[in-house]
Amino acid sequence: MRIRLRELGSRYDGGGWIVGLMSTGQFVALDEVGKRALDLLGEGWTAAAVTARLREETGEDIDIPEFIEALIDLGFVAEVDGHEVFSEQQPKPILAWIHPHHVRWALSPVVPVLIGLLLAVTLFIRPPVELSYRSLLWSSHGSAVIAFGAAASWLILLLHECAHLVTARATGVPGRIGLGTRLQFLVMQTDISGIELAPRRHRITAYLAGIATNLAFASLTALTAGTVDGAPRRLLAALTILALLPLPFQLMVFMRTDLYFVLQDLTYCRNLYGDGMAYTKYLARRLLGQKGQRDPSRVLPPHEQKAVRMYSAVLFVGTTICLGFFAAVALPADIGLFTRALNRLGSGHSTGERLDSLAVVVTLGGFHLLWLRTWWKGRRAKV
Incomplete structure (x- = not known):
């Protein structure tokens, strides 16, 4: 052969x-x-x-x-x-017209230096912008606040993912942007599989590109807000908060966020999440009294064993808290809101109340259906 x-x-x-x-x-x-x-x-x-x-x-x-x-x-x-040999045709990469030589600048060490200088200038000048929840309430009209927040959040999220795509494309990785799920969260994500072959500095750059974009965007809007007054200033202050809000989410490394991939790379682990999940299941079976279980981490190199066992603790605690909050707070609130909206769709309620309830049913129901569809699409082959 x-x-x-x-x-x-x-x-x-x-x-x-x-x-x-x-x-x-x-x-x-x-x-x-x-x-x-x-x-x-x-x-x-x-x-x-x-x-x-x-x-x-x-x-x-x-x-x-x-x-x-x-x-x-x-x-x-x-x-x-x-x-x-037959090979399944791979989906075309998004923004295929962008070639590596078009975005090679994204891998230049000058880029993080410039972003660092921008952050330093922002912190040094301290523009007179109130970086609190009050900045999000820039208008007395709630519908305008919600519409602007939703549109701006999706725009910032798209910029975040495009930053991953551009830096990965600079290394020759096609990259694809799509929807995914992280526990109960619906997220936009960029598949940059192939970055594993790039040098470490390029890999870390691709992983941190989204966070750097959020910080740079927030710095620019904060600096600009300090030069204007009135409604433009309030809108720019709101944009600054909206750019910073997703960053704490990145600390939730038990959900394979951007910082998770940095952690995996720095610990020289090849599949930190998968090995950590396998070790967590092994410990759970031992606690349940199941005998004959073999420690899956034993086959890993010594440095990976230590990292995987420490990560498994973070994985267990983080996942438990996250799902516990969802089951105790978020899900009952959604069910209550959805049920109340359904009840107000019937007769005996004003046209305004019925329209409001219809909007709740469509929005809330549509979001959960989209989550279920995305979740099923990612797990259909396994099922």
């Missing part, structure tokens, strides 16, 4: 290699023997020849046909014995 591999990228990662396809975001960790086998197959060696060569080099019999099957499942193989 002889195969032809697709154009794979690779990067040495401590005790092994990260190998994969940047176009599909499929990656795998290989040890030295696996990387050697992959290189020989890529040079056109047959499976039998690779098996014999590795037996000479390692003294072990490596199951190369099984290894090739795994490569095919990952989409790494283009041909087997001259026959083309």
Whole structure:
């Protein structure tokens, strides 16, 4: 058996290699023997020849046909014995017209320096803007406050995700923006699978690009607000608060936020969330008295074992608090609001009350349906 591999990228990662396809975001960790086998197959060696060569080099019999099957499942193989291997067509990247050379500047070390200077100027000047919840109530008309807040929040969120997309695209990663779920939250997220092959500085830059964008946006609006008066100043103050509000969410690393990926990279872990979840389930089964359970963290390198066990505590506590708050406060409030709105849709209520109730039913119901659809779309294959 002889195969032809697709154009794979690779990067040495401590005790092994990260190998994969940047176009599909499929990656795998290989040890030295696996990387050697992959290189020989890529040079056109047959499976039998690779098996014999590795037996000479390692003294072990490596199951190369099984290894090739795994490569095919990952989409790494283009041909087997001259026959083309079918590969699912990947969705086109968003904003495909943006090429790496267009946005190479995003990886320049000058960019974080400029953002740091902007933040320093903002903190030093201290513009006369009240950075409190009162700034969000910029108008006496509640509908105007809500409409402006919703539109501005989605705009800032889109800028946040585009920052991830642009920095990832600068490294050659396609990147795709879409909706996702984090526990009970509906979020916009950018898939930058493929960044694993980039140098560490570029990876960290891509992970922190969204936070940096929020901070830069808030600094610019705060500085501008200090130069105007009246309604423009109130609107800019509200924009400043709206840009800063999502940042505490990033600290919730148990939900794989931007800072989670920074933490995973700095701890040299390959799948901190997945390994942490597996270790948490292992501890839960032990507490329930289930015997014969094997510690899944034992197969990890020593430095990863420590990081995974510490992260599992954060994962358990954070998830428990988050879901507990949702079950005790948010969900009952939504159910109560939705039920009351349904009751007011019937006769006996004024036209204004019915229109208000209809808006609540459509908005609240639509949001939860969108969350369910997004959640199901992400888990449909597993189910």
